[in-house]
Amino acid sequence: MDSLLAWLxxxxxxxxxxxxxxxxxxxxxxxxxxxxxxxxxxxxxxALFHSVYGTRSFRHRLLSHEERPIVRSLIGGDAEQLVFLFSTLDRKKIFSEGNKVPPVCRPERVLRELAIIELANLADQVASPQPPTSVHANTSTRVLLAHIQFLYGASRTDAAASDVSWQR
Known part of the structure; x- marks a missing residue:
């Protein structure tokens, strides 16, 4: 992992x-x-490389899609596939339509792995030193709860909604 950190x-x-x-x-x-x-x-x-290609909301690209073979050689094919999908898919739409698994995310394991990375991504952004606006925080809360529901089912969503605390 140290070599990947140094490379970044x-x-x-x-x-x-x-x-x-x-x-x-x-x-x-x-x-x-x-x-x-x-x-x-x-x-x-x-997760370590999740937004190196940029995303729909983070437009700065550390690497271009043409550098996918380099990233694949560093982190492996399965990991690079997650990074590429993270950069190209409309994640908010996909996770809000939990029953519809896009063909590029099959097997469904891939979509669940993307959801884990997205949860970690949002958790970091909500806790960032730059406080989110109330609109961003409310959107992030809804998106996080949608991801929890997608990963664990509706029964966990109600429990998560009552237990959510945004600590810095």
Whole structure:
């Protein structure tokens, strides 16, 4: 993992603003959430690189899609697939339509792994040093709850809604 962290720094991830800090900080914190949640190794590596290609809301690209073979050689094919999908899919739409698994996310395991990375991504952004606007916080809360419902079913969503606390 140290070599991947050094590689991201060498590419300039620690100089790109993101979530009130740097892209490097955001990537590492997102990865730490996924590690704490006990995700498999390829999901952890995917989380570490999750927005290096940019996303619909984070337009700065550390790497272009043409560099996918380089990323694949660094983190592995399954992890790179998650990174690519994270950068190209409309995640909010996909997770709000939980019953409709897009063909690119089959088997469904891929969509669940994306949901784990997205939960970690949102958890880091909600807790960022740059406080979210109330609109952003409300949207993030709804999206987080939709992800929890997608991953665990409706019964967990009600419990999560009553237990959510946004601590800094």
């Amino acid at each position: 720094r060498a590419r300039g991830a620690d100089c790109i603003p993101h979530s009130g800090g740097t892209l490097y900080g955001h990537l590492t914190r997102t990865c730490l959430h996924v590690v704490r949640w006990g995700a498999s190794a390829h999901v952890v590596r995917g």
